[in-house]
Amino acid sequence: MNHKDLAQDILKHIGGSENVQNAIHCMTRLRLTLKDSSRANSEEISRLDGVIQVADTAGQYQIIIGNDVGYVYKEFAKLIDHNPEASGQIVQNKDHSFKGYFNRFANLITGIFAPIIPAIAGAGMLKALLILLPMLNLMKEDSQTYLVLKIISDAAFFFLPILLAYTSSQKFGTNPMVSMALAGVLLHPNLTALFSSGDPVAFAGIPLKAVSYGASVIPIILIVWLMSYVERLADKLSPGPVKIFMVPLITMIIVAPIGLLFLGPLGMYLGAGLAAGVLWIQQTAGWAAVAILAVFLPFIVMFGMQKVFYPVVIASLASPGYDALIGVAMLAANFAQGGGALAVSFKTKDPKLKQIAMSGGISALFGITEPALYGVHLKLKKTLLACMIGAGVSGIFVGLIKLKAFVMVSPGIATMPIFIEKGTSNFTFAIIGAVISAVVAFIAVYIIGFKDAENEVVQKSNEPISTTENTRNR
Template sequence: GAGIFKSLLIAAVALGWVAKDNPTYLTLATIPDAVFYFLPLLVTFTAARRLGVNIPLALGIVGLLVFPNFTTLIASGASVFGVTVPVVSYGTQVFPAILTVLLLWAVEHWVTKITPAPIRVFFVPLVCIIVVAPAMIFLLGPLGFWLGSLLTGAMLWLHATLGWVAVALLAGVLPFIISVGMHKAFIPPTVATIAATGRESFYNVSSLAHNISESGSSFAVAFRTKNPTLRATAISAGVSALFGITEPALYGVTLQNRRALIAVITGAVTAGAYLGLTNVASFVAVGPGLASISMFVDADNPWNLVNALVGAAIAWVVAFVVSLVLWRDSASTTLRVLAENAAVASDASVDTLTPDIAAEARVELRSPLTGRVIPLSHVDDAVFASASLGEGVAIVPSDGRVLAPAAGEIVSLLPSGHAIGLRTDEGIEVLVHVGIDTVKLAGEHFDAHVTQGDRVAAGDLLVTVDLDAVRAAGYDVTTPVVVL
């Protein structure tokens, strides 16, 4: 959001609507700038939540890195017991915060275990501050800054050495990089490069080629397939990719279908080569797409935006045409998966199913938890939200009793107790996943009442979970219920 807002301000300057020294522009520009300047705190929040660390404590410690008094002090030569504090500018940095939260996680868990309960409320944070804060300002902060600088230098070197070839190659392999989450490693050096040089010509440009190619390939699949479910998924994923969000297209369409993936790679490499050869640069750290295309506005070079638009058009058209030519509906996509309709209530429409399988797909599932039902797409996890594991819903629970949604056999129960797999008598497999990332709790706060292989009736108690304790540990208790 901040990136798109900043790119729109840049576009307003380039179009002559406002001057850079105009008070209105200067004031509005501070809004996105503040987001990037305090990026260490945003990263601290998400890292602490992922690791189950005390979030206010983590923010309080890492906040020192961007505290004005501290930054002014180290700039003038601060020291502790005669040891000089390294002079580092931590605004827009990512790795110092991540390393600090990792250390805090270890210290907090260890101190909590050895501290008597009556004094934990003040003793644990006190020890954490005493141990972690000095380690951060003398070691972890400078180390994280060095790691970020190293990655930034590596990206700049690769681009400087291979030029447009590097852009094309990265665009072509991004589907695989994104699918395992490794694209996030490119974000810190990209932010740092823009902060240091004002522009970035490698990752953002490659991402533009890839994102739009995902859209083109998905729309071609929607045009060619006879599967109504795949068509609906492909249209939705194609629109999302057009606006820079590629996970739905990757997990829902292209990675599952080799021909569609070939089209994506072809479009991405072709467009990446054009964008690299024309030296297109981005000026804002934001995911490239239709909504953020103004990130390529260059007041000194109008052709930069034109070439970005041409490259995006090449990506979409090439991917669309190749996918259109190569696509063949396989047996797995021609037939509706029975489970896709088994997740809906018994009064749901199955008109799109063929008559011989419609009867098999009519399975009624009870809600395994008391709570509020939300769409699966609202879950804060790309795998569940994209329905790559299957269709379903999610429940924001108000009670920690997990019940069997139907009669059947417990076919999987992880030792952590947070995920239960049930196969109904009709052969439908249902996954109840209590919370997001709760596997990291290693069974803490979960109590299983069944074992793998048990036979259960609808409504039988499967697991009890202390929801308050899970929330206190920093985890989202939203529970996806998915038909695999």
């Protein structure tokens, strides 16, 4: 695959750079906000070498590329002269139906959370390794090296409001530097010291609620949202020669106090409510919630809606400190798709499908399911059912033993340390759950059977296929 050529071809078939409002990417998808999605030729794009599938959903035009999406995005960004500060404006969608509102919400969540995932995933994996190293007697917890590594692993989480301030500014169309400065207010050590002193703290005679905003999510999003209105008003009121300092001055002096007095505490309450809601689901539905989510995750991924779970997972990791629903269900779903795709690779007679299924299966076992989902299971259909069976069986198991994930990253072979919990069998149970998922899906593919690309019926039985039936299938 030539990344530059693919980027050029994609741009040509979506209506050119003038039709691109915004461009981001996640682990496998180039996510575009187009001014007019009707100008995009999905059929031609899906035929391009390197493109797995195209999905126009949730207010985004999504081109599923796979593991090379980051390289393609870099070339694509050069072609459109991508400037995040200029292209992050919200596209006004006049669809006031429930679907329209939901698509805008999903687009907003994706745009805010998807770009920060590499930082969160990297820091989270380091946290998992810092649990593992002392257990293997490779490093002492009181050593200075360990303490420095712990600081490195904590930084992305503690300063999460600053990361979210930047990405939120892209979606709300605000100045990113001023947005990040407002996040800095929430995390300022002097403010933290004031709150920690135990003495009442007030602004203009109004009491401030003592809150620790480190690793918080919702407060800064609400603050940047308010900033988008204040900044535009300040820009209108400020004379041209003094805009450079007057606009940020007015913005900060209005938004920061409102954030500390009202939006910050409100956001913390909402975050606590979200975490409590997830905990209630886990306590009420228990293993059934995990199993059901594991079974239907392929359809959620198919529409690119899995990013909606990001705030839920982050809230759960903040309190109670682990994710016993989303990440656990993903473990079952990912390994099921991997096992199912490998079964197809072993069973099919078609060389091209064999290659696609093998690479897709390995990718799924490492946490990236789109190649297997789009390249194999959605085309064969029956194998998707087999994967759902594998995910369901594994989902019941990991749900019953109350498996926990401690890092927000797609579960796979390389990321299994996210299930390490000192002093428990959590990691062992995670491995067992993964094996159950892959093996059950693998066996289910053989039992259910499928039709490969050459329309040769692959069955559990070794009985010959009649000439009449074979002709009909062609």
